[in-house]
Amino acid sequence: MIIAAGIFAEYQNQQVFERELRAKVFNEASLVRARLEGNINGNVQLVRGLVATLSANPDIDQEGFSLLAAKLMAERSQLRNIAAAPDLVISMMYPIEGNERAIGLDYRESKPQREAAFRARDTGELVLAGPLDLVQGGKGLVARFPVFVDEPEDRHFWGIVSAVIDVPRLYADSGLNASDLSIEIAITGTDALGADGTRFFGSGQITQDNPVELDVELPSGGWRMAAIPKGGWDSSPPNVWWLRAVMFIGGAFILVPIFASGRLMEERQRNIGELHRREMQLARLSRRLRLALDTSKVGVWEMDIESRSLFWDDRMNEIYGYPADGEPRDYTSWARRLHPEDTDRAKEEFRDAIEVSGKYLSEYRLVLPGGEIRHIRAIGAVYRDYGEPARIVGVNWDVSADAALNDELKRANTLTEARNRELVAAKERIEFIALHDALTGLPNRRYLDHVLAEHAALFGAGIETAGLLHIDLDRFKQINDTLGHSAGDAMLVHAAGVLRSCVRSGDFVARVGGDEFVIVCRRTRAGEEEGTHYLADLAERLIAEMQRPVPYESHECRFGVSIGIASDTDSYADPTQLLVHADIALYRAKSRGRNRYQFFNDALRTEIVTTKRVADDILSAIEKTQFVAHYQPQFDSDTLEIVGVEALARWEHPTEGLLQPSAFMKIAEELNVVDVIDRIILEQTLADLKDWDARGLAIPKASVNVSARRLHDEELVSSLRELAIEPGRISFELVESIFLDEQDELVAWNVDLIKELGIDIEIDDFGTGYASIVSLMKLKPSRLKIDRQLVLPISQSRAQCQLVGSIIEIGKSLGIEVLAEGVETMEHARILNKLGCNALQGYAFARPMPSRELSEFVTSRRWRRAS
Secondary structure (H helix, E strand, O other): OHHHHHHHHHHHHHHHHHHHHHHHHHHHHHHHHHHHHHHHHHHHHHHHHHHHHHHHOOOOOHHHHHHHHHHHHHOOOOEEEEEEEEOOEOOEEEOOOOOHHHOOOEOOOOHHHHHHHHHHHHHOOOEEEEEEEOOOOOEEEEEEEEEEEEOOOOEEEEEEEEEEEEHHHHHHHHOOOOOOOOEEEEEEOHHHEHHHOOEEEOOHHHHOOOOEEEEEEOOOOEEEEEEEEOOOOOOOOOOHHHHHHHHHHHHHOOOOHHHHHHHHHHHHHHHHHHHHHHHHHHHHHHHHHHHHHHHHOOEEEEEEOOOOEEEEOHHHHHHHOOOOOOOOEEHHHHHOOEOOOOHHHHHHHHHHHHHHHOEEEEEEEEEOOOOOEEEEEEEEEEEOOOOOOOEEEEEEEEOHHHHHHHHHHHHHHHHHHHHHHHHHHHHHHHHHHHHEOOOOOOEOHHHHHHHHHHHHHHHHOOOEEEEEEEEEEEOHHHHHHHHOHHHHHHHHHHHHHHHHHHOOOOOEEEEOOOOEEEEEEEEEHHHOOOHHHHHHHHHHHHHHHHOOOEEEOOEEEOOEEEEEEEEOOOOOOOHHHHHHHHHHHHHHHHHOOOOOEEEOOHHHHHHHHHHHHHHHHHHHHHHOOOEEEEEEEEEEOOOOOEEEEEEEEEEEEOOOEEEOHHHOHHHHHHHOOHHHHHHHHHHHHHHHHHHHHHHOOOOOOEEEEOOHHHHOOOOHHHHHHHHOOOOOOEEEEEEHHHOOOOOOHHHHHHHHHHHHOOOEEEEEEEOOOOOOHHHHHHHOOOEEEEOHHHHHHHHOOHHHHHHHHHHHHHHHHOOOEEEEOOOOOHHHHHHHHHHOOOEEOOOOOOOOEOHHHHHHHHHHOHHHHHO
16 A cells, blocks of 8 residues: 555656646746737737728828838837838838848749738738748748728729738747746747648647647737747656655655655645745736836726626726726726717627637727717737636727828828819810910810821821811901901801811811911821812812801901812822921912912922022022122113113022022012122122222212112111212112002101112112102102113004103103113114103113123223114
């Protein structure tokens, strides 16, 4: 019996030792588990506020993201960094320094992180992945929060917010690496898969050595923790040999049981002391936990699910507006503070956590006795200790500031969207006004430029061709001047309506000037054959429609159109020059009599090329002094003595020889350089007069042509003064159509000043214009030159002879000298002398000649022999 008792005692001692050892291991492991769960849940809850903010403001940029993340990182946590990955690609990071390698990471391409990211997206729930190797180095536990954006008609996936929990720091803060830890721990459940996951902490030997196992509850899944004592379970109780000795001695000395009992009591007391020490250690840990909770302002609660008895710490009482009086709380203490609008939802979420999911996560509002409203976020989990009823434990914290910030962001976002809509509408209005004519509503020149630029690109790609009609209203100015601008506006609106009604739906109509319109007919390459015919038919319809009378305030207004047409279907097609070509064709149509249309063709192109070449040559000739003066003598009709010369402009062209004014004067007028040529001829004439005087030649004066443009020059008189012209030596020949019946003040003023300089005024080509006798009396010229068209027929026509005689008589009666041009024969000279003409000029005496030949001509007096 003593041996059996000894064996039993030793067995019981071993069992007690093992139970105590397992209890010790369980307690230490539980403490580590609590730290792990608390640290991880605390980190996760910090990030949930950021997720809510992103859901409300999905357009946040890096700067705004950094501001929000910085506030979270300032909290006591193990967070290493926070990243936002719209569409599963990391584009925002905080902090950026040290994490640059993670920017641009695509979860879909990262094999270690792809599965967890897809699981978060597909389930719509938090996925805790890891521990895993980070792109930026080190190991981390990655909490991936799916972000969904609620819009009025849809709820769509925005992306992933990943919070990296620094694993080494988490282990250190949770006590896993503590030097005084008396147990060895292994943790299984990578990616929070629990027992189904892989081991990521500790040795595999621990899981095979009958460990104490605990479930680490995480926000998404859990881990399985296994713990054994350092050295394993095979260690013997510290009192094994002592017990054996006692049993041996007790067997030998059965009479000393009291001594043995005393030893056993002593052992019991030692165990009690050990338990007390452990209680003190637990108290210290509790104080540390309380300090952490106070710092984070998180309230902790626990409820017995069966009895509904509720434990609240002081922070919970503070949050819910109850005094910290230690009074017990129950389910109704919580429910009575709920906001009426959130009561049903909050209760349903709490019931679902208890009865279904075992996980509690909720947000709701409280109404405190003073009317203050607080926003609360709550998390919790159901657990059951061995032999104990089920309980639920959780934490609450006040997120009113986050809710206010979220509301402010929503209001700002709403205001921004409203302003953006206003800006878009205003932009559209401005663009419409900028691209359309206010009177007719048609597109304007700017819009036309856009269309032509677009067409040029499509033409270059071989996609389309186009035809362009440049339309100008004929007789519009007369309507505008006689009936007023309102009538003109009405005609423009009517014309715009006609244009709209005549074109196809795809044709473009624009108003580009006062009474000018443009139609652009674009077509694909397949429709080129019918393009020219369509343009001609359209032009004919427009001309016919525009000729119809338009009633306006009891008036019947009539006008027509001239149309220039250009197309880019020919060999010299240039889409960028369509408008220019059509404008040239329009000019030709108007010059042919108006109310017609004209296509831009090879002849017009050749004319343009020729005109440009001549224009370039004219400008070059001015620079190179190729314009020279030729002189045609003028003779007294009685004595046949030279009374003067007319200076005529000639162009000594380097390749085409000597050119008459008819070859270049029209283009020179278009270039506005006729006044420059006039000045060149005047300066040459003055130089030649000095040369002739030096040679002793009797040439009293010279006549020089002056253009209308030069007479309108305000600087004309000052430039003439600089030439120091000798009075009576120079006459300015003015074409009578320049101004005689419609003199303007500047021309009349210049003519008077020219006379004061001693320069005579002559009227050239008299009889071909429309000068009146009154105009002659006002101007008081020194000479009239009868045009050659009136002089040539006088030898065959008595009526023409009488007409010329009448002009001579008018000149004499006004005291004006009369000179006849175009004297081709001596018969002309005889008749003109008989009619009383003062001077003669023509091929019967001499042709125009340069200065050198004129000197020889005067010296030889060849005209005497000719006469």
